[in-house]
Every structure is written in C-alpha cells, then in structure tokens.
Amino acid sequence: MRKHPSYLNLSEEEWLARINRALDMLSNCRVCPHRCGVNRLEDERGYCKTGRYAIVADYFPHRGEERPIRGKRGSGTVFFSYCNMRCVYCQNHTISHLGEGEELKPEDLAEVFLKLQRLGCHNINLVSPSHVVPQILQALYIAVKGGLRIPIVYNTSSYDSLESLRLLDGIVDIYLADFKYGDDIAGKKYSKVRDYHKVALQAIREMYRQVGDLQVDQEGIAIRGLLVRHLVLPQDIAKTKTVMEELRSISPRMAVNVMDQYMPYYQAYKYPELSRRISKEEFRKALEHAKNLTLILD
Numbered sequence: 001m002r003k004h005p006s007y008l009n010l011s012e013e014e015w016l017a018r019i020n021r022a023l024d025m026l027s028n029c030r031v032c033p034h035r036c037g038v039n040r041l042e043d044e045r046g047y048c049k050t051g052r053y054a055i056v057a058d059y060f061p062h063r064g065e066e067r068p069i070r071g072k073r074g075s076g077t078v079f080f081s082y083c084n085m086r087c088v089y090c091q092n093h094t095i096s097h098l099g100e101g102e103e104l105k106p107e108d109l110a111e112v113f114l115k116l117q118r119l120g121c122h123n124i125n126l127v128s129p130s131h132v133v134p135q136i137l138q139a140l141y142i143a144v145k146g147g148l149r150i151p152i153v154y155n156t157s158s159y160d161s162l163e164s165l166r167l168l169d170g171i172v173d174i175y176l177a178d179f180k181y182g183d184d185i186a187g188k189k190y191s192k193v194r195d196y197h198k199v200a201l202q203a204i205r206e207m208y209r210q211v212g213d214l215q216v217d218q219e220g221i222a223i224r225g226l227l228v229r230h231l232v233l234p235q236d237i238a239k240t241k242t243v244m245e246e247l248r249s250i251s252p253r254m255a256v257n258v259m260d261q262y263m264p265y266y267q268a269y270k271y272p273e274l275s276r277r278i279s280k281e282e283f284r285k286a287l288e289h290a291k292n293l294t295l296i297l298d
Helices: 012-027 106-118 133-145 162-167 184-191 196-211 240-250 280-289
Strands: 054-062 075-080 102-104 124-127 152-156 174-178 222-231 255-259
Touching: 012 133, 012 162, 054 106, 054 133, 075 106, 102 106, 106 124, 106 133, 133 162, 162 196, 174 196, 184 196, 196 222, 196 240, 222 240, 240 255, 240 280, 255 280
Parallel strands: 075 124, 124 152, 152 174, 174 222, 222 255
Antiparallel strands: 054 075, 054 102
16 A cells, blocks of 8 residues: 655655755756756856755745645745746745745755644645755655655746656655746746746646646645646736646646735836736636636635
C-alpha cells in the first residue's frame, strides 16, 4: 500500500539522486525558464537574485488561502524571497522584487517545515518556489528524516521549468498554480517574461499529469491534486476565456479559483488600463467563462 504523503514512498537512493540532479542544475543555472547559466553553487546570482541558499521572508500558519488548503488549522506557508517574474501590480513586491528576508541553509529551512507541522498546519505551502527547487529538495530530505509527515503544496506563478517540476514528481502532492494570462503579450508587458503563456500552459499540464484533479478528505482538506488560480484583470487583459478553455482541455473537472481581488498595487499606476479594480460585470463574465469547471470560490 502506498503511503501518504507521497514523498514517504521515495527511497533513500531516489532522494539523493534527485538532490544531486537539482544541485547540478544550480551549477549552470537552469532551475527556471530564464536559464541564466550562473553558478549558484558559488553564490552567483542571475535574474532571481538568489544564490546558493533560499531566502525566506516569513513563515506562519496561513488562514487566508482557499478552504481546501487552509482547513481549520491553517496552511504552513513559507514565503520565499525574490521571484522569477516582475509583475508590475505585485502586492508582495517588497518580498518578490526587493528581497526582504533571511538566507536559510537546508537544515534551517527543514526546521521551519517541522515547526509548521508542530503548530498543527495541514500542509507545507511553498510560495514562489520556482527559483529554489534544489534548495527545497535538500531541506525536505532533512525534514522527512526528522519526522515531516504532512503534504507539500507547491504554490507557484507557473513560470516553471519542466526539468524542475519532474524532480518534484512523487514529492509534491498538491499544486496551487496561477494561470495569469491567456497570451504571451500580456505576460511580457505586465510581468516582464517573454513566454509566460507558453511556459505556464506546459507547466500546468505537467502538474496535472503528476497529481490529477483535486482530491479532498472527509473534512474537505486537499490531499492531492491541482488547484488553479486566475486573477481577473481590468479590460480582460488576462484573456480569461482563453485561460478557462485551455484548463478545460486539460480536465473538464479542473478545480479553479477565479479571483476578483485585483488591486492596482506597486507600479500599476504607470499603466492606465491597470489603474482600477475590476467591475462586477467583468467578474460576472469571467465566471461565465469558467462554468462547468470545478469552481473554488473562497
């Protein structure tokens, strides 16, 4: 019988093999789609401004996530500093752009995971992890040896490399993935990456291949599967209809949170089309595009 969480089924040999492959990716960095080529093992820094060790801005039991993620005891959320995107409306820009936080070695990050488990969290929720997958794998290996027994949530913008995601197959049970835009034009203009739509669609397909549709336990807490978030933007900048059609093509039962909480944070004031909240009518149309999918509305 297979154990849960899935990472308990990995052999020592497989853990070490994956960590070694991940560290090799750091040496000529190809951890994320930017493929900067810097040697992060020597603390060189590329687009993500992160060197050998992950930088953590904060961690705590988060009670503001979707109900299947937060449950009654909160989601053990770890906010990694910096990001491999540059969204002009980022509400966490002091973390993702300015890099507030502290470098943690693998054993220290492992202790963060274990502390969140001791606090009673339902899961470990890795926020903005795409550029620190090797560091996460090292820390998880140590934490599992130390008694970690709750599922991993990979909470991502979806600007992820397939190579990194495949290292997580059988380790991550729950993917919490943004699908921000239905074309590459908006991704380039508002998030400063040239191929967001193409990369994110491939990444979400890979996540679904690994974990399938969202599954919950008797209390409604996620135990495995993919949950996709989509933030509705003014003037349909995000191309919501395209996003929903593509998600439906992956699975007609895809769990989706269509979000209406856009606010013109950070540098959004520089873009007139982003300088307001969305209207009720814009949100109604977005929900209409998502009909027949599994809507998660809180």
